[in-house]
Amino acid sequence: MNYQNDLAFAREQDRLDPLKNFREQFLIPQHNGADAVYLCGNSLGLQPVTARTYLNDQLNNWQNLAVEGWFQGEDPWLDYHQSLSGSIARIVGAQENEVAVMNSLTVNLHLLMVSFYKPNSKRFKIIIEGGAFPSDQYAVESQVKHHGFDPQSAVIEIFPREGELTLRTEDIVNTIEQHKNELAVVLFAGINYYTGQFFDLKAITDAAHQAGAYAGFDLAHAAGNVPLQLHQWGADFACWCSYKYMNSGPGGISGIFVHERHFTDTTMNRFAGWWGYRRDMRFLMAPGFDAEQGANGWQVSTSPIPLLALFKASMAIFDSAGNMSIIRDKSLRLTAYLEFLINEINLRQGEELFRIITPADPQARGSQLSVVCKRNAKSTFHFLAQNGVIGDWREPDVIRLSPVPLYNTFEDVYKTAALMEASIKAI
């Protein structure tokens, strides 16, 4: 597509956008009496207009039905989580019985590692991407220590080559091959939080399996952002949060994926709780844990209904948008437009003032562009914020900007680039 650096072009793209009506389903933060340009869905997605109603419905059920709410009402709480499985399964490319909506992200990562990280003196290593989100690093280190191993030798981080910013799939695959005799788990992000690189999850899964290891993914920055096919790719396990691209609110509910091939593995460890007990017998309160079939058997505690209600408001929007390929199609164009406009600024300025460290290959990224500001980085970030552009800052000099297809416009992207260029003179 031929992009143009003018507002009329951006507005025309918005006019033609098949998803244009979705923006009004979100509450856009205000700046000086007008909509701010919110490009921070990589951290916290915007509030669906309907979120309050979904939450209120459950407050009303609590008020009117009290404890009977578990069994009565339109959507009894006992199975409320099940009503979300179809939507989230479509988003991550799974069968409904392979997903469970539960807990928060790092907690779920630990629960999955309990099942999939079973080190012995021969196989004890975990491969992760270098520069993984700190919570994942801490989780992995603590898992390794919990089993009596030393993170120094057990955690293998893969970094980009000298002079490069992102990882090559061949280097990931070769590292897996190199450690194959000692490898227990490969745990990668779907998309790295800092660079925005979208990894080749199928290639990583295949390489892990060739090495006799499990492949697991943290999809915090990928779920609801890029199309995923966890079942088809054969991933062993995955988890995600829903407060970024899935707009479920701060600390919103997380979810897990466990491939169906593991459902019959009776050797698998699991930290059990009554909510993972088989549904038909749970209230018999019998001794001896008997897991529910499928990913729901990994649940531990009572469903947090208010969080599920907020997630449901968001899933209804995803369901009505159709499938992830419609969302992805707009996302590819929005992000490419932002990239085009930033490159144009550099061309006009005669130097690379804004360096995009996210891969240029659209298939190797989601909606986020991570931009290194070569000059006055922090002041540039503040200038954008003062002028109503909300991105986020990552030390030492990176601004992350994520145009989200359900609520951002080409005009948002145009305004952002115009302000980035204006910042050069203003600061």
Ligand SMILES: Cc1ncc(COP(=O)(O)O)c(C=O)c1O
């Ligand atoms: C890759 C990744 N892992 C973990 C987290 C944190 O998860 P939690 O919701 O457990 O704080 C985030 C974001 O905060 C993240 O981006």
Ligand SMILES: Nc1c(O)cccc1C(=O)C[C@H](N)C(=O)O
């Ligand atoms: N989860 C967050 C929070 O509780 C406070 C502030 C930021 C966050 C984030 O989600 C950060 C995000 N994962 C990141 O990519 O930096």
